[in-house]
Amino acid sequence: MALVCRVGGGAAPRSLRWVPAQRRTLKLDEVRVQVCVASVNPIDVKRAAGYGRKVLSLLGAGGRELVLGNDFAGVVTEVGPNVLHVSPGDRVWGLVPTGPQGAHRSEVCVPSRWVRPLPAGTLMVSAAVLPYTFTTLWRALKAVGLHQHNAASKHVLVHGAGGALGQLAIQWLSRWGARVTAVCGGASAARCLALGATQVVDRGTTRLSDLPSDCDATLNFGTWADDADVLGRLHAGALGHATTVHPLLGHIDDRGWLTGGLACLREWQAMRGRQRAIAPKARYAWTVFKPDVDAMDAIQSSLLSQPLVLEVGHHTRFDQAESAFAHVGQGHPTRAVLVAPT
Numbered sequence: 001m002a003l004v005c006r007v008g009g010g011a012a013p014r015s016l017r018w019v020p021a022q023r024r025t026l027k028l029d030e031v032r033v034q035v036c037v038a039s040v041n042p043i044d045v046k047r048a049a050g051y052g053r054k055v056l057s058l059l060g061a062g063g064r065e066l067v068l069g070n071d072f073a074g075v076v077t078e079v080g081p082n083v084l085h086v087s088p089g090d091r092v093w094g095l096v097p098t099g100p101q102g103a104h105r106s107e108v109c110v111p112s113r114w115v116r117p118l119p120a121g122t123l124m125v126s127a128a129v130l131p132y133t134f135t136t137l138w139r140a141l142k143a144v145g146l147h148q149h150n151a152a153s154k155h156v157l158v159h160g161a162g163g164a165l166g167q168l169a170i171q172w173l174s175r176w177g178a179r180v181t182a183v184c185g186g187a188s189a190a191r192c193l194a195l196g197a198t199q200v201v202d203r204g205t206t207r208l209s210d211l212p213s214d215c216d217a218t219l220n221f222g223t224w225a226d227d228a229d230v231l232g233r234l235h236a237g238a239l240g241h242a243t244t245v246h247p248l249l250g251h252i253d254d255r256g257w258l259t260g261g262l263a264c265l266r267e268w269q270a271m272r273g274r275q276r277a278i279a280p281k282a283r284y285a286w287t288v289f290k291p292d293v294d295a296m297d298a299i300q301s302s303l304l305s306q307p308l309v310l311e312v313g314h315h316t317r318f319d320q321a322e323s324a325f326a327h328v329g330q331g332h333p334t335r336a337v338l339v340a341p342t
Contacts, residue, residue, distance in 0.1 A: 003069075005067070006064065024101075029112050031109070033075065033109075035105060035108055037125050039071040039128050044325070047068055054257065059099045073127050086112070095114045095291055116296060116299070119300075127299075129164075131295075134299050140165075141169075143240065145239045152177030153177060157230065163333065164333075180196065181199050182200045183208065216239050217238060218241045219243075234275070241282065246287075310334075
C-alpha cells in the first residue's frame, strides 16, 4: 500500500489516496521494512502543492502523482545478502532519500546505510520524526563550520527557533556548549528556553536589525526576507551563515531553469556580498537536504544516550492522512505522524 498524493496547483487542491502498490524487488544492500510510523514534514506539504517540482524531477520526485515522506520507523521483514547490521524482526528507524519511492507507504526498500536499529526503550514515533529535519540541520552546521570541537562558548543566533529545525538546533548546539540566541514568536519562547536556549528574542516585538552584531554563526530557518538582517548579526571574525529558506526551488518553479537559475545566482551573490562586507572570511550557504551518514550516526548516538526531542501533536492513520497534512500546513510547532492501519 502507498499514500499517493496527486499534486495540487492553482485552484486544484492536493488529494491523498491510500492505494495498493507494487512490491519492489530487494537489492543486495537493501533492507525491506514494514513501516509502522512515518512523519509528515513541512516539505511534504509544500511538495503536495507543487513546490520544487522542476528540480526534484531530476531525482524522480517531480511528477503529478507522488509518494511523499522521508522518515520512517518499523520492523525489518527482509534483508539483502550484503546487509549485516540488521536482521528480519528487528525494530528500526531510517530515511528514504528524496526520489520516486517515498516513505508514506506500508513498506519501504532502502539502502542499508540509511537504516539504524531502534534502541531498546525508544518509541518508534520519537525516532521517526528526526531523520529529515536533523539531517538538514547537520548540513547547515557543516556549512558554517560548526562542530563539536569548536562550538563551545560560540554565540549562535537561530532564527525560526520555534520550528522543528530550530528546536533541534537549540538542543544540539547547547549540548556542544554553544550559547544560543533563539529568535521566535512569543508563544514559542518557553519551549526554546526549556530546550536549552541561552536567551530568547520575541520576533513580534524586536527587530532583528536592533540586535547586536556579536554572533559567531547565524542560522536562518525563518523567512528569506529576513536573511540580510540575520546574517547582519555576525561579527567581523565570524564563522558563517546558513539558510534553509532560500528561493532556489521556488525561483526555478516560477521562472524556469534559465531565468530562475540566474535570479538565484544574483540573489546569492548579493547576499554573499553583504556578508563579506561584515565578515570577510565567513562562509555563506544555502542549505538543502541530502542524506548524510554522519547525521544518521549522530541521531543514533543521541537515541542511545540523550535523545533529541520533537513533540508530536498529531497522530493519524495512513488512510486518513489529510488531517496530518493540515496540521503541518497550519504551522503548528508540534509534528504530525502517520501510523499503519491496524
